[in-house]
Amino acid sequence: MIELKHDNLVFSFPHAHEDARLSIDFQRTLRIPDDEGTYSLPPGLGQFPLRHVDDFAKAVPASWIEHGGVTLPMFQSEALWLNFDGAWIEDRQASYPFAIKVATGKLDAVTGKDWSGDLHREPQDYMVVPGQPWLDGYCVEKGLIRQFVAMPLGSGYSAEEQVTGKAEHGGLQIMVYPMKREVFEKRFPVRPVERMARRRMSEAICCEAPAPAGGMDMGLAPGGKMRQEIYEDPFDLADWDLSAPSRCFVHIANSLVWSGVTGEKPPTAPPTAAEYTRAGLPWFEYYGGDA
Numbered sequence: 001m002i003e004l005k006h007d008n009l010v011f012s013f014p015h016a017h018e019d020a021r022l023s024i025d026f027q028r029t030l031r032i033p034d035d036e037g038t039y040s041l042p043p044g045l046g047q048f049p050l051r052h053v054d055d056f057a058k059a060v061p062a063s064w065i066e067h068g069g070v071t072l073p074m075f076q077s078e079a080l081w082l083n084f085d086g087a088w089i090e091d092r093q094a095s096y097p098f099a100i101k102v103a104t105g106k107l108d109a110v111t112g113k114d115w116s117g118d119l120h121r122e123p124q125d126y127m128v129v130p131g132q133p134w135l136d137g138y139c140v141e142k143g144l145i146r147q148f149v150a151m152p153l154g155s156g157y158s159a160e161e162q163v164t165g166k167a168e169h170g171g172l173q174i175m176v177y178p179m180k181r182e183v184f185e186k187r188f189p190v191r192p193v194e195r196m197a198r199r200r201m202s203e204a205i206c207c208e209a210p211a212p213a214g215g216m217d218m219g220l221a222p223g224g225k226m227r228q229e230i231y232e233d234p235f236d237l238a239d240w241d242l243s244a245p246s247r248c249f250v251h252i253a254n255s256l257v258w259s260g261v262t263g264e265k266p267p268t269a270p271p272t273a274a275e276y277t278r279a280g281l282p283w284f285e286y287y288g289g290d291a
Helices: 062-067 159-164 181-187 255-262 273-278
Strands: 002-005 008-012 021-029 070-074 079-086 098-104 127-129 137-141 144-152 172-178 217-227 246-254
Touching: 008 246, 062 246, 070 255, 079 098, 079 127, 079 144, 137 217, 246 255
Parallel strands: 070 246
Antiparallel strands: 002 008, 008 021, 021 079, 098 127, 098 172, 137 144, 144 217, 172 246, 217 246
16 A cells, blocks of 8 residues: 655555555755765755645646656756655564665666566665665665756656667656565564664755756656665565565656646755855765674
8 A cells, every 4th residue: 555645655564564664755955966076975955745646637647647656846957865764663673674676767776777576686676674774866886876866858868768768757666565474573573662762864955046947757867976875685585575566656747847737836946065065064974884
């Protein structure tokens, strides 16, 4: 089951556990320079608004209605990252584990290869939550990704067009597999409840800036490089319930036509990386220990 709650995509698997829930939100962020440099993680600037495409059937492309899902607005050349958060199960002192696949167009964001709905280990073409806190872009080599940057579909810049030469899909496709119930219960037995402090950190920054015009449908192109790991799956491939995946399409609308589609104002354009740095605000490193 997939629900839209407070601009979060919530994937639920009640057959596995009543608290087997994964929440994904889409964070606005700085576009890092696309040069020879490698950068630290940029901040989250607040969540993109998410809306059901079915609510705007007369105003969106027919392909969006065919696929269903949700839509969010992005300015041309704006960047995003995906934030993953699993529900904490108190009596087992763990979050329910999920395997997550992300595609842009028909390309796997983890491997850069053609999309496949199955899970593969060599090379690993999925992420595991808990463990993987977020995804900022296309994995290009171990420890490095190229940032997700919005470009008009058909402009030739999206990763899909660069690899396949076609502008067919755009947006994102997310597929989530839960861990098998019996495996979860064995790996994470019931434990005495302990009071544990869990902390989350978020930021929100807005500023006014002009943005160029473009078409409605947007794809994601590879931008600048930053340091980010795709962590290895600590479980066995057979632990995942391949019979019960849940999939959602995330369509990207140009922010300049968002009002015409939804009747809502889009978020203002984000600051540039240079403006953010001049203001003395921080960039981030994430230390994953032995993960």
